[in-house]
Amino acid sequence: MSSDDQRGLHYEQTLMYGRYTQELGAYAKEEAARLREEGVRRRSVTERSRSLELLENDKGCCSKCRICTVRCQKFLISCVGEDWIFLILLGLFMALLSWLVDFGIGICLQSQKWMYVNLESNVFLQYLAWVTYPVVLITFSAGFTQILAPQAVGSGIPEIKTILRGVVLKEYLTFKTFVAKVIGLTCALGSGMPLGKESPFVHIASLGAALLCKFMSLFGGIYENESRNIELLSVACAVGVSCVFAAPIGGLLFSIEAMSTFFTVRNYWRGFFAATVTAFMYRVLAVWSRDEVTITALLPTNFRQDFPFDLQELPAFAVLGIASGLGGALFVCLNRQIVQLIRNQKTIKKFLMKKRLLYPALVTLLVSTLTFPPGFGQFMAAKLTQMESLETLLDNQTWSKQGIPEEFDSNSQAWKHPQVNVFVTLTLFVVMKFWMSALAMTMPVPCGAFMPVFVIGAAFGRLVGESMATWFPDGVHSDGTIYPIEPGVYAAVGAAALSGAVTHTVSTAVVVFELTGQISHILPVMIAVILANAVAQSLQPSLYDSLIMIKKLPYLPELGWGHHEKYNIYVEDIMIRDVVYITLNCCYRDLHDVLLTGHLNTLALLESSESMILLGSIERAQIQALLSLQLGRPRRLKYLRDRATAEKRLSVVSHPGSEDGSTMVNQEVHFQVNKISTEETSLSSTPTPSMKPLKPALKRPSVVDCPTEIPMPTSPQDHSGSTLRNLFRVRPDIEGLEDDFDVDDDMTIREIAEWEENQLDEQVNFDNCMIDPAPIQLVENTSLHKTHTIFSLLGLDHAYVTSIGRLIGVVSLKELQKAIEGSVAVKGVNVRPPLASFRDSGSSGTIMNNENKARDLHKLWNRRKLMSLPQEHRASDADEKSK
Numbered sequence: 001m002s003s004d005d006q007r008g009l010h011y012e013q014t015l016m017y018g019r020y021t022q023e024l025g026a027y028a029k030e031e032a033a034r035l036r037e038e039g040v041r042r043r044s045v046t047e048r049s050r051s052l053e054l055l056e057n058d059k060g061c062c063s064k065c066r067i068c069t070v071r072c073q074k075f076l077i078s079c080v081g082e083d084w085i086f087l088i089l090l091g092l093f094m095a096l097l098s099w100l101v102d103f104g105i106g107i108c109l110q111s112q113k114w115m116y117v118n119l120e121s122n123v124f125l126q127y128l129a130w131v132t133y134p135v136v137l138i139t140f141s142a143g144f145t146q147i148l149a150p151q152a153v154g155s156g157i158p159e160i161k162t163i164l165r166g167v168v169l170k171e172y173l174t175f176k177t178f179v180a181k182v183i184g185l186t187c188a189l190g191s192g193m194p195l196g197k198e199s200p201f202v203h204i205a206s207l208g209a210a211l212l213c214k215f216m217s218l219f220g221g222i223y224e225n226e227s228r229n230i231e232l233l234s235v236a237c238a239v240g241v242s243c244v245f246a247a248p249i250g251g252l253l254f255s256i257e258a259m260s261t262f263f264t265v266r267n268y269w270r271g272f273f274a275a276t277v278t279a280f281m282y283r284v285l286a287v288w289s290r291d292e293v294t295i296t297a298l299l300p301t302n303f304r305q306d307f308p309f310d311l312q313e314l315p316a317f318a319v320l321g322i323a324s325g326l327g328g329a330l331f332v333c334l335n336r337q338i339v340q341l342i343r344n345q346k347t348i349k350k351f352l353m354k355k356r357l358l359y360p361a362l363v364t365l366l367v368s369t370l371t372f373p374p375g376f377g378q379f380m381a382a383k384l385t386q387m388e389s390l391e392t393l394l395d396n397q398t399w400s401k402q403g404i405p406e407e408f409d410s411n412s413q414a415w416k417h418p419q420v421n422v423f424v425t426l427t428l429f430v431v432m433k434f435w436m437s438a439l440a441m442t443m444p445v446p447c448g449a450f451m452p453v454f455v456i457g458a459a460f461g462r463l464v465g466e467s468m469a470t471w472f473p474d475g476v477h478s479d480g481t482i483y484p485i486e487p488g489v490y491a492a493v494g495a496a497a498l499s500g501a502v503t504h505t506v507s508t509a510v511v512v513f514e515l516t517g518q519i520s521h522i523l524p525v526m527i528a529v530i531l532a533n534a535v536a537q538s539l540q541p542s543l544y545d546s547l548i549m550i551k552k553l554p555y556l557p558e559l560g561w562g563h564h565e566k567y568n569i570y571v572e573d574i575m576i577r578d579v580v581y582i583t584l585n586c587c588y589r590d591l592h593d594v595l596l597t598g599h600l601n602t603l604a605l606l607e608s609s610e611s612m613i614l615l616g617s618i619e620r621a622q623i624q625a626l627l628s629l630q631l632g633r634p635r636r637l638k639y640l641r642d643r644a645t646a647e648k649r650l651s652v653v654s655h656p657g658s659e660d661g662s663t664m665v666n667q668e669v670h671f672q673v674n675k676i677s678t679e680e681t682s683l684s685s686t687p688t689p690s691m692k693p694l695k696p697a698l699k700r701p702s703v704v705d706c707p708t709e710i711p712m713p714t715s716p717q718d719h720s721g722s723t724l725r726n727l728f729r730v731r732p733d734i735e736g737l738e739d740d741f742d743v744d745d746d747m748t749i750r751e752i753a754e755w756e757e758n759q760l761d762e763q764v765n766f767d768n769c770m771i772d773p774a775p776i777q778l779v780e781n782t783s784l785h786k787t788h789t790i791f792s793l794l795g796l797d798h799a800y801v802t803s804i805g806r807l808i809g810v811v812s813l814k815e816l817q818k819a820i821e822g823s824v825a826v827k828g829v830n831v832r833p834p835l836a837s838f839r840d841s842g843s844s845g846t847i848m849n850n851e852n853k854a855r856d857l858h859k860l861w862n863r864r865k866l867m868s869l870p871q872e873h874r875a876s877d878a879d880e881k882s883k
Contacts, residue, residue: 086216086232087270090239091277093212094205098243098278099285101186101197108137108190109385116373123374131368134191138364139357141187141445146356149180155196155448156181156203158547161259162555163206164234166795173210181207185446192385193367194437198244199448202255205240206233231267234260238271239278241511246282246298248275250511257505258544261558261792297517299387301394301492307483308520310476313468314527320464320490321497321528324457325535327434328501331453332540335438339550342442360443367436380429381414386455393458393491394516398469398484426463430456449543454499461494462487489521493528501532504542554797554813557820559788571787572780574819575801575809581606582623582764584615588630589760591623604800604807605771612806617775626769630759636747639755777802778811784819791816 115129145152151159151172159172171177185200209232237259241251252271256263286292309317343349352359369375371382381389392412399415399422415425437452465487475484492512500508509529513519540546541557548555580597581604582590594603601620607613629635747755776799778787790796791813798812 083270084273086212087235087274088277090205090209090212090236091274092281093208094201094236094239094243095278095281095285097182097204097208098201098282099289101182101189101201103289104186105189105197108187109192112192113383126374127369127372130372131365134193134368135361135364137187137191138193138360138443138445141184141191142357142360142443144187145180145184145445149174149177150444152177152180152184152203152446153444154446154547155199155544156206156446157199157258157448157544158551158553158555160203160206160233160237161544161548162553164230164259165261165555165792166230167554173207175211178204178207178211181446188443188445188447191364192371193364193440193443193447194386194433194452195440195445196448196451196453198241198450200446201244201448202237202240202259203446205236205243209233209236209239231264231270234263234267235270235274238275242275243278243282245511245515246279247511247514248272248279250507250514251275251279253507253510254503254505257507258503258542261556297515299391299394299515299517301488301516301518302396303486303489303492303516303518303520304483305518305520307481309489309524310483312476313485314524316464316468316490317493317524317528318531320461320494321531322535324460324494324497324528325501325532326539327457327460328453328498328532328536329539331434331438331502332536332543332546334435335441335449335543336546336550338439338442356444360445363439363443367440370432370436379417379420379425380432381425384414386451390455390458390495393455393462394488396486396488398466398487400466400470422466423463426459426466430459430463433459450499450503453502454495457498458491458495460498462491464494465490489524492516492521493525496525497528497532500529501536502543504533504537504545506530506533556788556791556813556816559785559820569784569819570780571778571782571784571801571811572809574784574815575780575811576815577809579604579800579807579810581807582618583608584766585763587761587763588627591627591764592760595620595623595627602772602775602798604775604810605766606807612808614775614777614800614802614805614807616771616773617800618769618771622769622771626764626766629768630762631756635759636752636755640747775800779803780808784816787811787816788820 112130112133115133116126119125119129149171151169151174156172159169163169163172181200181204185197185204188195189197210229213229213232234255237255238248238252241254242248245251249272252268252275255271280295283292283295283298287295342352371377371380373382377383381392384392392415395412397412399412415422417425433452433456437449437456440452441447441449465485468490469485469487472485475482496508496512499511500506506526506529509522509525512525513522536542541549545555545557549557580594580600582594583606585608602617603620603623604614605616605618607615776790776794776796778790778799778801780801780803782801787799790799796813798810800807801809801811
């Protein structure tokens with residue numbers, strides 16, 4: 001066999017499993033399809049070139065224009081498929097969409113303020129307008145999203161993380177979800193509720209990238225590749241963050257930390273390029289709309305540059321980071337507890353399921369009532385929007401000096417109250433917004449939590465900064481120079497630390513640098529963010545992982561802080577030993593029983609129940625197809641056609657005689673033919689393992705390839721049987737006649753049931769079944785850390801555990817999740833103590849274990865040698881024998 005044929009037929013020879021080869025028929029079909037596609041492509045190119053030649057030969061007045069048009073069309077089609085064109089289109093589209101959403105949110109918020117200001121004469125009407133307006137917007141957002149696309153509810157980052165892992169989530173990347181997400185988010189944020197824009201825009205950018213890929217596939221088939229689309233989705237996540245904060249570097253780093261377990265390096269330039277285009281276009285649109293004079297940072301600050309901070313302030317920044325880590329863990333826990341409380345109360349759950357719009361309306365009514373400015377809202381700057389609050393919190397001016405309010409500027413008047421000082425206002429703002437944001441996130445509307453947490457962190461940092469300014473009224477002395485405390489710096493540090501603690505990311509520091517336009521405070525910001533992450537990761541999962549657990553999405557949690565003992569757990573500690581499998585010589589009844597008893601999507605294919613050698617895996621759909629072919633109506637008609645053809649031949653062959661004698665002969669021959677046809681049917685399906693040595697795992701010989709020898713008759717009965725078998729052997733000329741012979745399906749229900757029972761007892765023919773010859777396998781001593789890495793990197797759902805080729809267990813994503821989460825008493829999972837895997841670490845135990853494995857390997861190899869596997873004939877071997 002030549003090397004080309006070996007490559008074409010997927011030739012491979014291994015030591016233990018034999019040779020896995022592709023069937024010649026399948027290879028021929030693939031080659032025919034490939035040649036057909038090449039012919040179509042060649043004809044299309046020829047037709048285009050011929051049309052271009054005809055246009056060039058045409059001497060009409062419009063020939064040159066048509067030639068130029070055709071060439072431009074070819075150039076555009078070839079260029080539109082390039083990556084940079086796709087990234088530019090994605091960046092421009094998302095920047096424009098983000099600006100339009102901001103414009104719509106601004107109109108809604110201004111309308112609410114306009115109604116509040118114009119109704120100052122009547123407090124009741126003010127309250128009615130202040131409460132009714134957001135309730136209407138939130139109710140519309142929830143209803144519109146629920147009707148059009150329920151998948152648009154929430155932030156979308158948990159679903160995107162799951163999709164990036166390789167899990168297919170239906171309807172999450174469709175045009176309906178895109179429309180529902182954009183409109184629902186605009187109404188939700190326009191209501192003034194403490195909700196965020198960043199997380200939903202990550203989902204919106206992924207939706208835009210998926211829809212753009214479908215459009216670009218018209219120009220190049222590469223955009224139909226699933227792996228490439230996954231890479232473009234990771235780029236879209238960076239675009240989604242960048243078009244909210246105008247932070248391309250922080251957006252890319254945040255998308256890598258929050259969404260990707262493993263990031264492909266070749267996507268770096270794509271992410272930076274698309275994020276830069278988005279940020280640039282987003283700020284250009286702000287200049288074009290005259291909101292800005294020139295392209296600047298989104299929230300520019302003027303912190304001190306010559307002496308940004310003193311070393312004596314670093315402990316305060318560290319304490320701020322630790323406190324932010326505790327606050328971030330508490331926020332994640334509070335949000336999860338609220339969701340579980342609603343789900344566990346069956347009465348409330350049933351009521352809210354019937355009245356889906358009642359829950360968001362009640363939550364909005366509660367939050368709006370508490371933030372009513374003439375009421376309790378006067379103590380927490382309720383008149384300001386989130387962006388206005390953030391701008392004032394980053395102000396350099398000290399709001400309090402020794403507890404006495406200073407002169408506030410126009411932007412900070414909302415924080416001034418005649419009865420209480422600024423410490424009470426900031427404390428109430430932090431506490432109230434903290435639980436309000438956690439509660440508002442549970443509403444079934446498109447929303448995020450990054451921006452509310454960012455503002456809460458800024459307010460907490462501002463509170464610490466104002467306290468430092470009070471404790472050190474003359475500032476920090478250094479070399480005889482007085483440097484006053486800047487509370488705005490503490491606000492920036494607190495915003496980065498709390499948002500990083502909630503999301504378990506460090507890139508929030510870079511987002512703050514790009515958001516403020518200053519990087520002079522990189523050291524205190526990084527110290528606070530790292531400490532906040534260390535504390536939060538040791539206490540709670542990230543907000544996105546918490547939502548994944550709440551929604552029960554198939555995602556693997558990270559081995560973060562507090563999981564050091566899990567590095568000493570092996571696969572044998574968590575695998576399922578009672579594995580459902582099928583063997584190479586099983587019957588169709590076994591397949592039927594497996595489908596009825598289990599719900600596995602993939603089943604292991606073994607050589608036999610005694611050897612337990614893993615040969616491959618078969619999907620559930622393939623097993624269903626095998627049963628459908630075996631028990632379907634076409635096969636039953638074929639059986640009837642064969643029986644009618646055999647009876648017709650017997651009537652021709654039988655000699656004329658007495659009526660009784662002919663009747664007896666026909667009845668006897670009819671009985672023998674039925675028996676022989678059954679044998680031949682089972683023989684044609686698969687040969688008996690005792691008659692033939694074991695062939696390679698997935699290449700079973702058929703009767704056509706290796707005809708079975710018929711034994712010589714030893715008795716009259718055997719002679720008559722062999723005569724009929726030789727007489728009625730199918731020939732090519734007779735096959736054509738049989739195909740044209742039509743019969744009616746006149747079998748009764750009882751006959752069909754008996755026929756199906758006989759068919760189920762036949763041996764399975766795996767020739768026409770798609771089998772994975774190399775499923776992912778692990779050894780029993782694979783550590784949990786390595787297993788987690790393999791599952792995360794390859795996006796696996798399960799893996800088989802083998803020992804010297806024998807199947808000993810299976811570990812799935814579910815068992816791995818339970819092992820990481822620390823579940824011990826789980827049905828079907830045997831999780832032993834962390835140090836149990838060191839039971840064989842002693843020298844004697846290790847030597848005995850290795851000797852047993854070596855003995856098993858020699859036994860297996862000797863058994864394989866006795867089976868005399870067929871090998872390829874080599875010219876060198878023949879030459880050596882001739883010598």
